[in-house]
Amino acid sequence: MKQWQCSICKYIHKGENPPEKCPVCNADASKFVEINKAPTLEKPVKKESPAIKPGPDESEKKEVLKPAPAIKETGLKKIESLLVKHHAHPVLVHTPNGILPAAVILLLLAWIFDYALLSKVAFINLIFVILSLPFVILTGIIEWKKKYNGALTLIFKLKILAATVTSVSCVISLVWFLIDPKILSSPKALIFIFINIIMLIAAGIAGHIGGKLVFKD
């Protein structure tokens, strides 16, 4: 059976033809390249030198050809490659994604039970979220550019939108709470809670898409 790899997210599809759309990143069929295909250029070489075993020889040749004289990366580029190599974005993203649900639950409890202390705890949690977001977004952009060539298929557009909604609603919540620390006891509490729920959903969507890209399922 033929194997096709998505050139954007590296998803592998088995079948006679590439899928219409990549189930992971939504790229269309033209972005799929057949893999494990005997390279046509090497066929004449095989004929000329029948003494050499064809199988391992081919793969050896591929390996010799592959590491094209690596352009020496310097400074910033090297840091960017290291960040991608060591999965900085998926690692860092657990900070806001771990704290956010707790902060929103605390806010809900503070609102339901009219318990001011809980809203302060939620506020402090949200500060940790906002502090981590610049690092998460920066490493996300680096990974997107390096690993996915800055592809703008639907999945990446959604991810960017979800990250933006998360960041904006987090800033709104923090600023609003700073201006009016008693917001949860005011009639506008519902709007405030709504913004926080939107933030949680957006963070969940961004995380879900991230997981899909990492695990390809």
Ligand SMILES: [Zn+2]
């Ligand atoms: Zn893909």
